[in-house]
Amino acid sequence: MNCTVEAALMYNSSRKSPPMPAKVGDWCKAIRHLTNCAIDWNSDCKDVTESHFNEESIRGHMHVVNNVCDDEWFLSRYDVLPMCIDGASDAWETCYTSFKTTVDEQKNTTHEWTHYETHFFMCCARALFRRCTLDALFDMPEVCPYEQAVTLQKFSVIVSEGDVYQDCDTNMMYVNCPGGDPRPSGKSLAKLMNADGYNSPSSAVTNHASVLVILCLICLCELLK
Template identity: 85%
Template sequence: MLILYVLTILLECLNAVSCSATLNPKPQRNIEQVTIADLYDDDDQTPKPRTQSAEDIEFEPVMTLTKDKEKLVVVKNINCEDFSKYAMNCTVEAALMYNSSRKSPPMPAKVGDWCKAIRHLTNCAIDWNSDCKDVTESHFNEESIRGHMHVVNNVCDDEWFLSRYDVLPMCIDGASDAWENCYTIFKTAVDDQKNTTHEWTHFETHFHMCCARAQFRRCTLDALFDMPEVCPYEQAVTLQKFSVIVSEGDVFQDCDTNMMYVNCPGGDPRPTGKSLAKLMNADTFNQNYRKKSSAIRYHVSIFVLVFVIVLCGLLK
């Protein structure tokens, strides 16, 4: 009814204006006089968030450091006799690409460098395993390679995820210490298991690595969803998804089948009902959003009604 009332008043105003225009015609502007600037008067000139594209994070060839440690050159022939040196060079080169000592999630402006470093490590491992498989028994773990590729596919090559990640600077900055603490504990536990044996899928190793992965996810979940003033709901969800992908990259195993989480060291690491409630409150969030939207639409309608009445009074 409110909308019909507004339309009725508006039609009356238009009739009044039409009559006035007939009595006092004004010169019309020729369409050829319209400039390009006129066409963009209402164009939104605000800068758009930067998103990563495939061109930003291209695959890099295997590189090695020269003696001056400043210039990188392409390696055409791999020395398959020194696995340790090759692995160290790859690690150092990747560190130079990312150029950060923090273990917290990369800032959106640095995610391209972060992805470039992961791609480089992946290429290094693939090249060694391919070129040196008939020369030495030393090799990079295939599971580790697949884990790196999983991260690349689900973070670096996912434009939709990167567009969501691009708005996280404040959330990442505010949660970096808590997230880094969670990851340090997780990484230490996983590396201890990986350094114990090359058979990462052995039952006992698999069990402890999956426990560590679940504990890390629980740790980041509890941290991220406990700081709404720093990480709003949508941003916390995105950063938690990043945490899950990273944990899958470090422990690229099936941790859902036949896992007795209740026997994990320190107790069951799976989220409690309270923790899950924080993650699954999207319905409540959307309901509140819809209520706010309805209230805004109502107030806008009232404003339009008042504006039309005042406008009609001025025209008459």
């Protein structure tokens, strides 16, 4: 039984969507198992094959473990996401499947992640995945309230860094990526940065009603003086 199969049995899910909070422990156990397998493989095979590629995979797995599995603050935020994850899982999985397919294709072209062309296309894919999840998560306020959408987007960013553990900020010509610049549009970033603007219509009505009640109370107090 290989490491991937063993990890799959630990997590016991074929879905590529974010794990439910109740399953995140099993998900983390699987990630740790894959990390240990990669470390063992690197040690056993470093004299007969190029190991740099695998070393980057190890660092990526460890990045996910450190920033999700071992981060109690993040896990406390993640714990309230069941409804958001359930509602966004199909869209998120679609984004991730496309991202993972592209990354795996690039990985298979070379053993060296830092090869410029491979690095370029992997960074393009990472940016496109982040935009894809951002647009999906911040387009369903009834399912994913603002704070929950932010937390799940942070999870998306961490996972993408785990799969492509590269410096994608330096000397990256994103405008030359296949299909154009994959970075978020100004409209998408505005949703991320503006909690008030993200409110759902029902929330907006509630907020307006609250303001009217407060104004009425102020007027009443003035009349009673």
